[in-house]
Every structure is written in structure tokens, then in C-alpha cells.
Amino acid sequence: MSTRIPPGPGAVPMPSRRLFVQGIAAGGVVAGIAAAGIPQRALAAASAAPRLASAPAIISDTRVELAIGESLANFTGRTRPAITVNGSLPAPILRWREGQTVDLFVRNTLGQHPTSIHWHGILLPANMDGVPGLSFNGIGPGETYHYHFDLKQSGTYWYHSHSLFQEQAGLYGALIIDPAEPAPYRHDREHVIMLSDWTDMDPGALFRRMKKLAEHDNYYKRTLPDFLRDARRDGWSAALSDRGMWGRMRMTPSDISDINAHTYTYLMNGTAPAGNWTGLFRSGEKVLLRFINGASMTYFDVRIPGLKMTVVAADGQYIHPVSIDEFRIAPAETYDVLVEPTGQDAFTIFCQDMGRTGYAAGTLAVRHGLQAPIPARDPRPLLTMSDMGHDMGGGHGGHDMAAMKGMEGGCGANMGHGAHGGGETASKAPKHPASERNNPLVDMQSSATEPKLDDPGIGLRDNGRQVLTYGAMRSLFEDPDGREPGREVELHLTGHMEKFSWSFDGIPFASAEPLRLNYGERMRIVLVNDTMMQHPIHLHGVWSDLENAQGEFQVRKHTIDMPPGTRRTYRVRADALGRWAYHCHLLYHMEAGMMREVRIEE
């Protein structure tokens, strides 16, 4: 804890954009001040010798007390309140072994607000799942909740608050369960890489801002000079027809993410890029990196220039090893990656956001204090009509393709995808639910969707690197259930960009009925993305067994990423009684309505 007095709030200049993206080197958490009993008013005046909190504590006791409280954090030059566990951001790394039973006493020291912890991806009884209003009543100020459950699985997971926007304020941490049996790979050393997004704003105010002006952070719209350039390059009619398509939809192709580095500073293990989080290795070692995306709203594209990565697990579950240069990690996903650094003393772990507005970065090095060059961000991608499932084939083909030329990188990439679309099932024109019709909260519907499992995704196609796709991942095990799904439920991801309203089938959570599953059944969920945004969909309580394009079991996950214009299917084995949350893991989408209750009943 610090004893020095920091300058008053007025003394700190507004951080520059560069500072915002890179953060400050000495950033981190000013832990424990609130817990130490200093009154709130003193907090504002108190200062911080902001100390680098590079690694949260590792807790491997199975009987633990976790205190949720307010601490101060400084990632941009401004000291702001954060919500932490035991004073650390990220929260402590919990490290247990498969087969253990854990007892966690989670104490709320926040003073005013209720809180909660959800153990993301962990199979447990519903009353241990930590979703206020579904699993339990939440943890009131001053209260302690006793979580008690058996660890029936192994792998890389994480935990986070499920109360309003507390996750955005810092309440997230890694949860690692070592397997009872030896892992199917060997490694000499390992590091947890927890990625996240930090804002100096009050997260509730950020939500209200999204409701006022959802396009706030989109400073990448196409301008009049862009139009003139496209017209010169592609001809007036092509440029006009392209602008016309987007104009009729009232959308902009540069809408890659709702909130980007104009609001966020991206963190690796609670450290801004300028702070250079460092994980050590010895040359020739096999290093296991446990990537966790604990961000509220940010997709990261991760690579380590100079190193091949071998992905050995997704969402905690073993997969057949896949050798790649780069992977996209959606919020809430985890990937275990093996690297063998050699020949250099330092390698940069570079994690640019999907919209290419900023990055989280750290270093793998033989000793502290080293740094390899940080690569330039890739060019900003633009969405294409085909990205959004707007049919490129048939009679409209000529029209759309002419228009597509106006889009940077769009044409080639999408044509490429269409070319290997032959192996997948043909595009199906989706049947939209009646609740989407004439619905003011549905601003778009896709007209042709396919799984696109082999598509690296927007901004990652044809970039000269081997990029992980869902199609490349196969569980190391057979379908653990084996039954064919007895029935199918189709849900469409819907929304209105401008109103910042998000939903399933056009019905926001507040007015939606629970989705009921019968205990013991094997069923199939079909998701169709009717929006132009990408959504990581997480079903609590049970696994989401992603199917390939032929409808066969492919890979077991807890969070299924849904790019725009996709139709993806997965199997669910309803073997956990209770009321479970089912939602988009973009925090602000969930809070804006993209959530359902799934009720598994006998």
C-alpha cells in the first residue's frame, strides 16, 4: 500500500490518445486502501504511488476467503476506482486440481452494492453458479456467500462478477484446474495471459452513453474523400452503388466493435502495454500460455511474432493440436497455447483489438527488462455485405460484387471464402421468427447464412498468417454423449445498433420467456446472427458442443462465437437441473437485453 500523496484530481492532465492506447508504465492497482478503512472522501485526496501489480496472487487452497471491495487503479495517468478481489486486478489466480472440493467464502466489502462471482465454464449445481436472480440472491453488502462445489473437470477457466457492470470495473480472474490424469502434452513452464479492457469511465455511465450515441467510438467512418478515392478507383457507379447499399441500411461498414480504444486501455494481466508485462522462459523450453479473454467488449487477435503457436485446448477442453500463427479470442473464451521460444531473448505477445484501434501487449523474455519490437497494427477492416449474410450469389451477384470492390480488402477476401464454400452446406435462407417482423428493435436480418467455420474472420483473411478457425479445432475426445439431438431450437441474434438494444429473436431479456429444456435430453441449438456485430454466446451450466457443417460433433466449448452472417449449431446435453443464464458475453449487449433464462426441468 502506498503512503505517498498523489496530486489532486485537477492536477492530472487529460491523457493523450497515445497515452490512452499504451497506458502508463507504472500503472496498476493501488490495492487495499479501501479495505484499510480509509473513508471514501479521503480516498479522493489520497494518493497513490501507483505500484505495478504485474501478477495477481496465486491461491491454491481449497478453502479460501475472497473479499470483493473497491480499490484504486491507474492505467492512464488518472487514478480511478476499481472493483477487485483481495485488492488485486485481475483477481487472484485460483489454482486447484480436478477431483477436489472447494469452499469459497466470498465476502462483499463494497459498502453499498450487491455483488456476485460466476465461475465461467465450471460444471456445478445451479445455486453455486453465481448469477443473481437465477442462481441465488447475490451477495449483499457485508454478507458472505459460501460457494461449495466439486471440480469435475480440468483446464483453463476464469471467474467474474455477474452483477451489472462490475466485471468491467475489474472483477475478473483466472481459474486453473490441473487434470487428475497427465495432460496429453508436455510443458516445462506456464503463464496465464489474462486480457481485458479498462475504462476510466464509470461503467454505468458508459452504458448510458451507448444509449445516447452508440456510434460514439466509431471515428473510422468513410468520408467524402474516401468516396472520391473509391470513385476514381472503381468508377462512379460502383462507388455510388456501394454507398447506396450501406445508406439504405443506415449502417456503416466500419462498425467493427461498439467500444474501442477511444474509450478503452487494453490490459494484459492487469498491465497496460507501456507497463510491459513479462513472462520468463529459458531458451528451448516448452511454454504453455493460458490465454483468457476477460474483456467486457473486446475481441483480441493474438500473435507472437517469431513464434508458431500450438493450440492444445479451447475453453478448457483438450483439442487435437493445431499449429497456427495467430488466433482471435472472443470475450470469455480461453485458449491454451504451447510455444517453444528460442533464438531470441524476447518475443512480443501482441493482442490487437478486432477493430485495430489499440492493443494489449507483453513480452516473453529470458529475463525482466527486455522488450522485442511491437508490430504495427493491421489495416482497419471494413465489413462487407457478405460478412453480414447478405446474399452474394444468384441474381444479385453482379450488383453486390461491383459494389464490393469499393471496400478495402473486402472483395478478395470474400470471394476467397465463397470459393471454398463448396465444402460446406449450401447457404440456407433462414426463416426469421415472427417476433422479428415489424419489430422496431430489429434493424437488420441476414438473408443467407452458413456456419463459416473455416473463415478466419473479418480482418484476418489472407493476411499471410495461419489463423485459427473453429473449423480447425476438434475435441480430443468423441462426443461424450453420443446421442443425436432429439429436437432443435433456433434463436436469432438481433439488435438495433442506434438504439443500442440487443436481444434474441427481437425480444429483450426483460420481456422474454425462459427457454425450457427437459432434464436429460440432448438437443440442438441453432443460432443465426441477424446483426452486423459479432457475439460470443455463453450458456451456463452445461457444455455447448459445436457441430460441424454436417451437424456432427466437432468441439466442446462453453462460449460459441457468432460472427455476423453466420448460422452455427451446437448440441446441448441438459444434464444440470436449474435456472441458467444464456447470453451474449459482450457485457453491454447482455445488459441491453441479449440474454435469456434457460430452465432445465424434470
Next chain:
Amino acid sequence: MSRSLLAPSLLTLGLLAALPAFAQSHAGHDMTAPSPPADATPAAAADVDHSKMDHSKMDHGAMDHSTMDHGAMDHAAMGHGTPAPTEPREPIPVPTDADRAAAFPPIAHGAMEHAPEINSLLLIDRLEHWDGKNGNGQAWEATGWIGGNINRLWLRTDGERSNGRTESSAVEVLYGRSVSPWWDVLVGVRQDFRPADSRTWAAVGIQGLAPYKFESSATLYMGSGGQVLAKAEVEYDVLLTNRLILQPLLEATVAAKDEPEYGIGRGLNKVEAGLRLRYEFNRRFAPYIGISHERSFGDSADYAGDHARDTRWVAGVRMWF
């Protein structure tokens, strides 16, 4: 792609005829009512029977699956060409009473906190000083809303001061309801405090984002003495860069009746065309400069005299909260 039924042409004076049809097509469409729960169809009865039949006797709960090592099984040899099993490979555990209690604990009403359903915006679109051939003054136009995604209370105000005197000033309070993704129908009142004695109008209109992103609104005002005014406004943002934005604007008013005492002539009455160039230092604060041309027609022009045509330089600020 769902597209609005409304073409921009509707923004012209066909409005009156169009409104009832518009409202009708959405009548009975209750947004708050969930769709028929197709999701909730129970599983085939056969499935349910299965689970009841076999599991109780088999006592899978007692089997030690952790030692079975499914991963090591040679699945290739198992002959998966055969139809998928009707029984799960990993048996479904038989729930105990303790399991049931843990699955459905009593939950207090309101245990789940929700993000605010009611939100708001106050946009001061124009707050400007103007300088014209007949003097100078100030003008403002602001819009605000408070409410949910569908139903909102709208506030609008506009007004003008000229050579130190308030020439016009009005406030509107309207209930607005989204009838399609891009269009709201509005009903409410307008109170004029100037130019003459204060006057109250009933107002009905539409507003929204027309295709090609034209910010549009059209409103009918029905005032005392049988006067009816129709006002339409269209704005567009031309991005020179992502911060330097040129905004053309067109506003036209049509009156049903001649009212010399208010300076209103029958027919097309006033047209205002503006061009404002703003710089968004940030999204919330953007100073601008521009030019605005105002012209009155017909009798209105006569009533306005020297003011029938005016070109003004403007400088102001756009803000929102």
C-alpha cells in the same frame, strides 16, 4: 434486411394521409408480449419415457466414471458407422432431492439488478449567433428525449432573438413511439411564446432516419382559429473527415390559412436552407460556422417586408448530454 415502408417522399405533405395507415399496420402488435413459445415445445414423449425407464434401475450414480478414461477408448474400433446410440455414453445422473433443492433455490424478487431501462439524451443541435443584412441576433434549436427503446417523451425547443428582442420561441412536448426500426410517430403540443401572444398547437408528426441516413422529421401543427401548419426538416452529415463534418439542412413550412397578424401567408410560407461546418473536438462538443438562407414566399413575403429574404452568417456550438 428489414427496410422501412417509408420512402423519403412521405416526408412531403402526403403526411396527413399517410399517418393513419402507418399507425394501423402496427396496431395490435404488442411489443411487450413474447412470441408464442415455440421454444418451449416439450421433447418428444418417447425421449421422456426412455429416461424414466432405464436409468432408475441402472444406478449410474454408483459407477465410477472417472476411472473409465473415455479418452483412451479406441473409438475407431467401435464401429461408429452404426446409428447414434439412443442412450448417452455418459449416463445422465438421477437427480436426488438435494440436487433439486440446489437447482431451484428460493430467489428474492429483484435479486437481479438491471441496467437502466429509462435513458435520455439532450441534444443542443444549434446554439448560434447570426449576422444578417438586417441585423444580428441569436438562435437555438434543441431536442431531448427520455424513455425506453420504444416509448419516449420528446422535448423540442427552438427560437430566435434579433437585435436584442426575442422574435420567436417555442417549446414542444411530445409522446413518441417507435413504429419501425427507423421511424417514430409523435403526438403532443407546441407552445409558442412569440411572435404574438402565446399560442398553443396540437402536434402530430413523424421523425427518423430515412434511407441514406437523412435525419428527417415532418410535423403537422393544428392551432386555434383553424390554422394548420406543416413543417418538414431534413439534415444530412457529410463527413469531410471523421471530425470535420458539413451539415446541409433544409426546412420548409406550409400554412393552410392566411393570418396576417401572425405574418403567416397561405401556402408555402418559409424555406430555410443552411450549411454548417462543425468540428467535433469530441463527440459531445462541436463548434461550427455556417451560412443560412431564409426566404419567405407569397403573402408571407409581403408581411415580412425587408425580411423576406435574408442570408446570414452563423457561428455556434453543438453539444449533447
